[in-house]
Amino acid sequence: MSLPVSGSTASRTRAAVGPLRRHLKQPRRRPARAQAVADDTNLFDPSYDPRLPCTVITGYLGSGKTTLLNNLLKNSEGKRIAVIENEFGAIDIDSELITDKQNIDGGDTVIMLNNGCLCCTVRSDLINMLLELCSPPRRNNIDHVVIETTGLANPSPIISTFFVEEMLANLARLDGLVTVVDSKHVMLHLDEEKPDDAVNECLQQVALADRIILNKLDLVDDDEATAIEARLRDINRLATVKRTIRGDVPTSYVMDVGGFEIDDVEEQVIESEHQHGHSHDADDCNDPDCGHEHSHSHEHSHSHEHSHSHSHEHSHDLDHVHDNTITSVSVSIPGNLNLERVNDWLGTLLEVRGNEIFRTKGILSVTGCDNKFVFQSVHMLFEGDVGKEWADGEERGSKLVFIGKNLDQDELEDGLKACLEE
Numbered sequence: 173m174s175l176p177v178s179g180s181t182a183s184r185t186r187a188a189v190g191p192l193r194r195h196l197k198q199p200r201r202r203p204a205r206a207q208a209v210a211d212d213t214n215l216f217d218p219s220y221d222p223r224l225p226c227t228v229i230t231g232y233l234g235s236g237k238t239t240l241l242n243n244l245l246k247n248s249e250g251k252r253i254a255v256i257e258n259e260f261g262a263i264d265i266d267s268e269l270i271t272d273k274q275n276i277d278g279g280d281t282v283i284m285l286n287n288g289c290l291c292c293t294v295r296s297d298l299i300n301m302l303l304e305l306c307s308p309p310r311r312n313n314i315d316h317v318v319i320e321t322t323g324l325a326n327p328s329p330i331i332s333t334f335f336v337e338e339m340l341a342n343l344a345r346l347d348g349l350v351t352v353v354d355s356k357h358v359m360l361h362l363d364e365e366k367p368d369d370a371v372n373e374c375l376q377q378v379a380l381a382d383r384i385i386l387n388k389l390d391l392v393d394d395d396e397a398t399a400i401e402a403r404l405r406d407i408n409r410l411a412t413v414k415r416t417i418r419g420d421v422p423t424s425y426v427m428d429v430g431g432f433e434i435d436d437v438e439e440q441v442i443e444s445e446h447q448h449g450h451s452h453d454a455d456d457c458n459d460p461d462c463g464h465e466h467s468h469s470h471e472h473s474h475s476h477e478h479s480h481s482h483s484h485e486h487s488h489d490l491d492h493v494h495d496n497t498i499t500s501v502s503v504s505i506p507g508n509l510n511l512e513r514v515n516d517w518l519g520t521l522l523e524v525r526g527n528e529i530f531r532t533k534g535i536l537s538v539t540g541c542d543n544k545f546v547f548q549s550v551h552m553l554f555e556g557d558v559g560k561e562w563a564d565g566e567e568r569g570s571k572l573v574f575i576g577k578n579l580d581q582d583e584l585e586d587g588l589k590a591c592l593e594e
């Protein structure tokens with residue numbers, strides 16, 4: 173017996189998880205080529221996705237986001253990139269720092285949203301701006317949008333915006349979240365103690381990333397870089413990490429990432445196991461989703477004049493105790509799962525713990541299904557779909573990677589085991 177394939181199993185899963193009414197929107201497949209918009213013949217390709225791809229660049233204050241953005245604009249490989257810059261305060265310093273603004277017909281290429289933070293007060297401005305970019309005439313002149321957040325943004329509400337705002341979800345797709353990390357200061361920021369319910373932005377930015385750029389390597393030695401990388405991988409096992417100086421990474425590392433494509437989940441889960449093995453070798457806002465205060469007055473030693481200045485000149489003690497409340501946990505078990513049980517378990521888990529479970533990706537082996545079942549979630553939003561067929565001789569089993577706060581490996585493993593077919 174085999175379960176119906178393509179969409180229908182996913183629908184059953186959704187239907188079975190009744191209490192969860194919000195889902196990640198089913199992504200359409202990625203364009204076969206990055207230049208699909210410019211090439212009419214691709215419009216007949218069933219895998220062509222006309223939605224405007226958007227990349228969110230985040231990273232703590234002074235980590236090198238604008239430096240990375242300048243590199244991207246310089247090496248855009250023919251892509252017409254529109255930039256949305258978010259900054260606190262009315263003076264658009266970052267806009268001045270973007271030296272390689274492109275000349276795109278139809279309007280400014282750098283759009284400033286600086287009356288608050290993207291993750292809370294100006295979220296509706298972001299939606300309106302994206303809708304404008306996604307609609308003619310501006311859409312005809314743009315291949316990709318890059319959104320640079322402030323250093324204190326919590327990426328969760330920004331990510332959710334792409335899935336819960338229906339009109340936007342039909343016109344734009346989140347391609348990936350790229351987090352720039354300042355090697356010199358990241359350990360301090362990761363360990364910064366916050367008041368009870370406040371968000372440690374730096375941890376959140378690392379935990380939610382699809383790609384991490386370990387920047388400013390000129391300021392640390394090899395041992396420090398290795399320890400930092402291991403720490404980042406402990407927090408986020410699903411992201412890939414690239415070491416660099418001055419944000420010098422290939423454009424392909426940042427764009428066309430497919431971080432939220434269900435088609436890529438299997439590969440990402442397998443890659444996460446591989447990477448994890450390696451790493452062990454070596455003013456308050458009213459937004460309920462946004463737990464951070466905006467009253468910080470950070471300073472760092474930029475050549476430009478805004479008022480951040482981190483003066484952390486001491487070396488990091490790499491042996492000190494870390495705040496390990498945000499981690500990645502992988503669970504895997506052989507055998508087949510009962511579809512109803514796994515629906516109930518995952519549905520309830522995400523409903524109850526969705527604020528703490530930031531992201532999940534997994535491959536499930538379901539009784540009676542000849543294909544793998546791929547699953548991903550962002551907080552309470554989730555989707556599942558039928559993936560590749562189990563190969564002849566391949567051992568059937570399920571693997572899930574969770575990234576979140578206060579994750580208990582045993583509890584998650586027991587939960588998954590309880591879904592096994594008897």
Ligand SMILES: Nc1nc2c(ncn2[C@@H]2O[C@H](COP(=O)(O)OP(=O)(O)OP(=O)(O)O)[C@@H](O)[C@H]2O)c(=O)[nH]1
Binds near residue numbers: 234237416
């Ligand atoms: N030594 C060193 N400095 C760097 C590197 N990358 C960027 N910088 C410098 O670090 C400072 C901050 O870089 P930005 O690109 O403005 O960082 P940002 O994340 O956009 O900063 P905010 O928008 O203020 O959060 C600038 O003076 C950069 O020239 C690096 O790899 N090594």
